[in-house]
Structure formats: structure tokens, C-alpha cells
Amino acid sequence: MGFARVLSRAQAGLDAPQVAVEVHLGSGLPTFSIVGLPAAAVKESRERVRAALSTCGFDLPAGRITVNLAPADLPKEGGRYDLPVAVGVLLASGQVDPGFDPARTEFYGELALTGELKPVPGLLLAALHARRAGHAIVVPSFNVREVLPAGTCVLALSSLAELAGEGQGLQCFIDDPHAADELDEQRDAGVDHAGVPDLSDVRGQHQAKRALLIAAAGAHSLLMIGPPGSGKTMLAQRLPGLLPPLDEAQALEVAAIAAVAECAMRDGGGHARHRRPLACSVPPFRAPHHTASAHAIVGGGSSVRPGEVSLAHHGVLFLDELPEFDRRVLESLREPLECGRVSVVRANQRAEYPASFLLVAAMNPCPCGRHGLASPPCTCLPEQVKRYNARISGPLRDRIDLQLRLAQVPAEAIVGGAAGNTPCGATGPGVPATSAQARALVHAARRRQLARQGCLNAHLSAADTMRHCMPDAGGAELLRAATNRHGLSARAQHRVLRVARSIADLEGRHNVGPIDVAESLALRLQD
Numbered sequence: 026m027g028f029a030r031v032l033s034r035a036q037a038g039l040d041a042p043q044v045a046v047e048v049h050l051g052s053g054l055p056t057f058s059i060v061g062l063p064a065a066a067v068k069e070s071r072e073r074v075r076a077a078l079s080t081c082g083f084d085l086p087a088g089r090i091t092v093n094l095a096p097a098d099l100p101k102e103g104g105r106y107d108l109p110v111a112v113g114v115l116l117a118s119g120q121v122d123p124g125f126d127p128a129r130t131e132f133y134g135e136l137a138l139t140g141e142l143k144p145v146p147g148l149l150l151a152a153l154h155a156r157r158a159g160h161a162i163v164v165p166s167f168n169v170r171e172v173l174p175a176g177t178c179v180l181a182l183s184s185l186a187e188l189a190g191e192g193q194g195l196q197c198f199i200d201d202p203h204a205a206d207e208l209d210e211q212r213d214a215g216v217d218h219a220g221v222p223d224l225s226d227v228r229g230q231h232q233a234k235r236a237l238l239i240a241a242a243g244a245h246s247l248l249m250i251g252p253p254g255s256g257k258t259m260l261a262q263r264l265p266g267l268l269p270p271l272d273e274a275q276a277l278e279v280a281a282i283a284a285v286a287e288c289a290m291r292d293g294g295g296h297a298r299h300r301r302p303l304a305c306s307v308p309p310f311r312a313p314h315h316t317a318s319a320h321a322i323v324g325g326g327s328s329v330r331p332g333e334v335s336l337a338h339h340g341v342l343f344l345d346e347l348p349e350f351d352r353r354v355l356e357s358l359r360e361p362l363e364c365g366r367v368s369v370v371r372a373n374q375r376a377e378y379p380a381s382f383l384l385v386a387a388m389n390p391c392p393c394g395r396h397g398l399a400s401p402p403c404t405c406l407p408e409q410v411k412r413y414n415a416r417i418s419g420p421l422r423d424r425i426d427l428q429l430r431l432a433q434v435p436a437e438a439i440v441g442g443a444a445g446n447t448p449c450g451a452t453g454p455g456v457p458a459t460s461a462q463a464r465a466l467v468h469a470a471r472r473r474q475l476a477r478q479g480c481l482n483a484h485l486s487a488a489d490t491m492r493h494c495m496p497d498a499g500g501a502e503l504l505r506a507a508t509n510r511h512g513l514s515a516r517a518q519h520r521v522l523r524v525a526r527s528i529a530d531l532e533g534r535h536n537v538g539p540i541d542v543a544e545s546l547a548l549r550l551q552d
Contacts, residue, residue: 027086029116031109032131032160034151035099036288038329038376039281041154044094046106046132048113051089059110061094064102073104073136074111081140081186086118103288104135105145108163111136111185121188130180131155134165140185144168147288150281152177171284174277221266221307222259224460229438230256234456236429236548238463241267242470243482243527245520246362246384246424248347251431253394257387261343262310264385266460268340269468270306275339279309282338282378286331309340311382315349323357324369329376332369334361337382347388348416355421358384362424365484381484384425388417398433426483426520430551470530482523482530490519494526499539507546521545 027050034041057071078085092110094101109132115121133151134142144167152175155162161178169181224234233249237260240247249257271279313322313333324332334342344350361367365381390396391410395403405413422428457463474481478493485493496504508518522537524545529537 027117027119029113030127031113031116032127033106033109033133034131034154035101036103036147036150036285037099037374039150039285039378041151042096042099043154043158044096044099044101044106046109046113047093047095048110048117049089049091049093050086050114050117051091053089055087055089057090057092059092059094061092061097062100063094063106064100066104067094067101067106070104070107070110070136073107073138074114076138077107077111077136077140077185078114080138081184082189083115083120083185084118086114090114103145103147104143105133105148107136108132108134108142108165108182108185112188115188125161129160131160131162133162133168134182136185142166142182142184144171147284148172149175149277149284152179153277153281174280221460222263223266224263224463225458227256227259227263229434230260230431231456233260233429233431236427237264237267238456238466239524239527239531239548240264240383240385240427241463241467242531243426243474243523244381244383245426245483245524245527247386247427247429248422248425249385249387249429249431250390251387252396252398252433253389255431255433257431258343258345261312261341261345261385261387263460264341264343264383265308265310267463267467268308268383269464269471271308271339272306276306278379279339280305282331282335286336309337310343311337311340312343312345315344315346317350317354319351319354319357322354323361323367323380324376324378325371327371329369329371329374331376331378332367334358334367334380334382335378338379340382342382342384344384344386347386348413352416352418355416356418359421359424383483386425390414390430423514423516424520426524427548428551429548466531469533470527473530473533474527482527485523487515487519490522494519494522494537496522496525496537496539496542500525500537500542503539503542503546507550511550517549521549524548 029048031046031048033044033046035044057075059068059071075085092113094106112132116123131151133145133148135145137143142165144165148164148168149171152162152172156175156177161180162172163180163182164172166181166183169179172179227234233256236247239245241264249260251257311333317333320326320332322332323334324330347355361380361382362384365379366377367380368377369375391403391405392413393404395401396405396410397403457466471481478485478489482494495501504518504521507513513521521542525537525541528541528544534541
């Protein structure tokens with residue numbers, strides 16, 4: 026008879042609760058049972074462990090083998106428990122000598138029948154929680170690079186056969202010798218904006234560039250309305266280049282969400298999609314197709330995976346052809362736009378994910394896209410135009426800070442006039458020529474906001490808006506007149522004030538004046 030206890034972790038949303046893999050060897054008929062609410066993949070680990078032990082030269086203990094995954098009421102999924110189960114059997118049967126502290130070491134890995142360790146998804150989240158607990162982690166060699174950014178002690182193992190050897194036990198695990206160098210390379214690559222499209226590529230559209238700058242400065246949502254080919258998508262793709270790099274905590278949070286999404290897709294039988302490098306400091310940019318479901322956008326499904334609003338956390342969510350999205354999908358954006366989080370509840374699961382993203386949306390002015398243009402003229406009936414615009418509900422529009430109408434780009438902006446070609450990056454007053462110049466202005470404006478109120482202007486509460494964004498007498502009178510004329514709601518007035526505060530921060534002004542309120546109103550009331 027023998028007993029061993031090995032630590033691991035489950036994955037539940039952005040939480041990684043501790044799981045104790047308890048192995049008991051008893052007398053009786055030979056059986057191998059796993060209890061503790063295991064999923065099918067976990068139950069099948071009995072056969073993988075049995076074959077891997079035999080292939081690597083170990084003996085499967087005779088009698089009853091009982092494996093308990095505690096706590097018993099927590100669902101266990103995936104192949105990550107193969108290695109802790111195998112190590113527990115070896116320790117309980119005395120076939121290896123522990124060269125580690127069982128109370129401070131966690132094991133993860135899926136076993137092949139040959140004993141080789143296969144990579145498992147979602148280990149960055151487990152590594153982050155292990156670091157908080159002060160634990161070391163043992164992972165497959167393929168997962169070392171993934172868990173390096175967590176900053177915990179990482180021990181690599183490529184095969185269960187490495188546990189064999191006279192007197193070595195588990196002391197054969199060593200820290201990856203290139204861990205520090207590789208982590209530094211990841212961080213250096215993360216702050217590189219070289220692959221991000223630059224603002225200098227956009228010709229004309231000076232007001233739209235100015236709106237992008239303001240949106241980036243205060244994390245304000247933006248809706249661009251314009252005919253096809255006016256540059257809406259091109260502008261949106263350049264917004265991440267205007268945002269400052271993510272700090273280490275933000276980059277790890279974004280990477281953890283991506284790892285959870287990949288883990289959920291694999292557990293659901295799908296294939297992991299290509300994702301950004303781990304701990305990348307460039308803000309994420311997500312652009313789902315308009316046929317995406319509500320589960321894909323806000324999260325959910327059988328595995329309660331994070332949606333696009335969470336994958337865009339600390340970055341940009343771009344919704345092109347906004348009216349073509351399902352009405353229920355668009356209405357589901359209202360909660361995360363307000364509170365920056367999304368709670369996904371299913372019959373037997375619940376998960377909460379962060380969703381503090383900068384929303385950028387684009388749409389045509391009518392179904393044919395020519396409304397308001399002289400040549401060729403719009404072919405849509407007035408009722409068609411009205412129905413098309415009504416697909417975006419009033420409450421959702423009310424939550425979008427900047428609502429900009431784009432005109433067609435004149436030929437002079439593309440090929441130049443008689444005096445010669447327009448220089449690349451030529452722009453109007455108040456608009457930097459390149460993304461690097463704009464990023465510096467945005468970074469300075471955000472520093473002012475964080476020093477003043479501890480958060481970005483778009484995230485201010487109603488009370489904090491009145492405290493930090495109130496304009497002087499001239500600005501207040503201008504807002505009062507606009508409210509009376511256009512019927513602005515209380516929410517809309519607060520958003521106008523926050524945008525005006527961001528404009529003042531960009532210009533380095535301490536007070537919000539009439540010029541800031543006027544520009545904020547102009548970027549919201551272009552109708």
C-alpha cells in the first residue's frame with residue numbers, strides 16, 4: 026500500500042484553482058479508477074498512463090489504483106493531468122525518489138503512449154497563479170516558452186523516461202538555461218510597432234485622423250460613417266499604432282485571455298487559431314466578421330470561452346459593416362461598453378472576463394453606400410435609408426463617444442495636384458504625420474489622465490466626470506445650448522465632457538474650455 030499527493034491546476038475562466046492529484050495504492054483485484062468529476066479526456070488518461078509507464082520501463086503497481094482529483098466538485102478537463110497522475114503512481118509505488126517539495130511544485134503534461142510529453146494549452150494562466158502561490162511548475166519542453174513570461178520557476182521535461190536513472194529521481198529537472206534570454210527577446214519584440222500599419226499611409230481625411238488621435242488619447246469609442254473606399258477600414262487598422270505599449274501586467278493579462286481562448290477551443294474539439302506572441306506589448310486588434318454569433322463576440326458556448334470583446338482587452342475591437350451584424354449581437358455590446366467586463370453564465374458554468382476595449386465601428390450611409398454623393402447618385406429609397414440606419418439602436422449609438430462622417434477622398438490627395446504630388450503623410454493642423462508622433466502625444470495625454478484621476482477619461486464614472494471634466498463658464502454654456510437644441514441625454518452629455526477633457530489633455534490644457542467642448546460636440550453631432 027502507498028499514497029502520494031501531486032499538485033496541478035484546473036482552468037475556470039481566468040481562474041486556475043488548485044487541484045490535488047491524490048494517488049492511493051491498495052490491495053485487491055487490479056483496477057485503475059479516477060474520481061473527482063473528470064471529463065472523458067481525463068478518464069482516458071488511465072490508458073495513456075498505463076502504456077507510458079510500461080514503455081518507459083516502469084512497473085504498473087498490482088492491486089487497486091485510485092486517483093482522486095480534489096476538490097471533487099470542480100470539473101476537470103483536458104490532458105494536463107496525465108503527468109501528475111503518472112508521477113503520483115511512481116511516488117506512491119516508490120519507483121522514484123522525490124527530488125522536489127511536493128507542497129510547492131505543480132505538474133502539467135499530456136502523455137503519449139511512448140511516454141513522450143505533449144504540449145497542453147492554457148498553461149500561462151496556471152503559471153501566473155503558481156507564481157502568486159510561490160510554486161515551481163513542471164511542464165512539457167514544448168510549453169516552456171509559453172510560461173516564461175509568468176516569471177515563476179519553470180522546469181522542463183520531454184519524456185517520462187527522464188525520471189528513470191539511478192538516484193536521480195526528479196532532480197533531473199533543470200531550469201531552462203535560455204529562459205532569461207528568451208524572455209528578454211519576447212519583451213523586446215513586444216514593444217516593436219514595426220509591423221503595425223502607419224498613419225502616414227492615409228492620404229487626406231484629416232478630421233478622421235484627428236478623431237483617431239482623440240479616441241486613442243482617452244480610449245473613446247468611435248463610429249465612422251462614409252461611402253465605400255473612403256478609408257474607414259484603413260484608419261481603424263492604424264489605431265493600435267497610436268496606442269502606447271502595454272505594460273507587463275497588461276501584456277500578461279491579454280496573453281492569459283488568449284491562452285484561455287485557445288484552451289477552450291481545443292477542449293471543444295476545434296483547432297487552435299493563430300494568436301499573437303505571448304506577452305506582446307502591442308495592443309491587440311480584433312476584427313470579427315459581421316456573421317459572428319453572440320457567443321463569438323461576448324463569449325460563451327459549451328466551454329464558456331472568452332469572446333472577441335475580451336480578446337480585445339486593452340486594445341481595439343473593430344466592427345466593420347456595423348449594420349450587418351445581428352441585432353442581438355450589437356445589443357450585447359452595451360454592458361461591456363459600460364462596465365468593461367462581461368459575465369457569461371450557462372446552466373452549470375459561470376465565468377467573468379475583462380472587456381475594457383476601444384470600440385471602432387464603420388458603416389456605409391445607406392445600403393448602396395452612395396447616400397449624399399452627387400455622382401453617381403444614391404439609388405436607395407428614403408425608407409430603405411431609414412431602415413438601414415435604424416439597425417443601430419439609439420441606446421447603442423448613445424454609448425459611442427465619437428460619431429464621424431467621412432467624405433470621399435479627393436483625387437488631389439492621392440495623385441497630387443498641378444503643383445506636384447502630395448507628400449506622403451501630409452496632414453492638417455493638430456494631426457501628427459506619423460503613428461510614432463501620434464503615439465507620443467497620446468502617451469503624454471494618458472499620463473496626465475492617470476496622474477489626475479487614476480484612469481483614462483472614457484472610464485470615468487458619472488461623479489468623477491463632474492469632478493474632473495467640468496468646463497469653464499463658456500464651455501458649460503455651449504454644452505447647455507447643444508443639449509437644448511439636440512436633446513442630448515445625460516449619458517451623452519457626460520461623454521461629450523469626457524471627450525472634451527481628452528482634447529484638453531492632448532493640448533496640455535489644465536482647464537476644459539469652449540474650444541474643447543465645441544470640438545467634442547462637432548465630433549458627435551455631425552448629423
